[in-house]
Amino acid sequence: MNRNPNVANDNLVNRRWFCLTPAVLAIGLHTILLTSSIYHELGFNLSIYSSASLISWLVSIQIIFASIKRPVEVIAIVMFPLTAAALLVEWTSDSTNILSSTFSSGMQSHIMVSLIAYSLLMLGAIQALALAYQHHAIKKHKPTGLVKKLPPLHDMESLLFQILDFGFLFFTASLISGFLIFDDLFAQHLIHKTVLAIIGWVTLLILLIGRHISGWRGLTAVRWSIVSFCFLVVAYFGSKFVLEVML
Structure with missing residues (x-):
């Protein structure tokens, strides 16, 4: 029996977004936490841990947007746990490196x-x-x-x-x-x-x-x-x- 390729593609897209929707919500939470940790009354905190968290956040956002057109699920499988780990380490560390906001x-x-x-x-x-x-x-x-x-x-x-x-x-x-x-x-x-x-x-x-x-x-x-x-x-x-x- 021949399968409709359009239906197959729609199912693939639906499965992809079913998997990525929790990631979108997680990135939203990451954004809130990252903002509160980076913004400082004296400038911006870009310590090694904050920088790692910020970069992993950027990579995760790029994965979400790329997933609309590209098969990047395998990158997501690797990157999303790393992003969570980077955020956890940042929040358990007191390291700071303040850069002036001026x-x-x-x-x-x-x-x-x-x-x-x-x-x-x-x-x-x-x-x-x-x-x-x-x-x-x-x-x-x-x-x-x-x-x-x-x-x-x-x-x-x-x-x-x-x-x-x-x-x-x-x-x-x-x-x-x-x-x-x-x-x-x-x-x-x-x-x-x-x-x-x-x-x-x-x-x-x-x-x-x-x-x-x-x-x-x-x-x-x-x-x-x-x-x-x-x-x-x-x-x-x-x-x-x-x-x-x-x-």
Whole structure:
């Protein structure tokens, strides 16, 4: 018996939103809690834990919007528990790093663009890990129930590079705005962040050029995208961890 494809698609959409509706409600609660923790009478609290919670919140919102058109459920399966964990750690920590609310509009724009870039590349890293898992399962001829429900490899790779393209644009804008706003990016207390961020940007650029010229895909794309994100993680969270947690 032939099934109506329109009915099948409608059922898929209904199941997707049935699963995502609790996530939307959770993000609403996260928004309230995040606002109360970040806004401070002296400025904005962007401690390592508040920053992690804010970035995970941004990633979760991107997943919700992407789910309207794209099959991103596997990213949600990984990201939503991480978001909950980040929020829990933030609320059980008393770490603070207050940034003045009198920052210029340029500085505020730089911070926002940087956070969006970070969240997009984190989204890309999770997608890359899902792609690697799918590759491994198919190669071993042991596709599990989760792998069977994933889109084809071509679609997974296409989604990965769409995320990375947007992430690269915001990453580039973040670096450019940083060089325009700060005149001491290569000072002793910032040089490690600057160098690591540039290395991460160059790594991502090489991947995108390799994709365009040589058709890089599969595990090659996975490795380069994860390496780029790792440089970004160390650049942003490395010094924060040392200053706010270890010292």
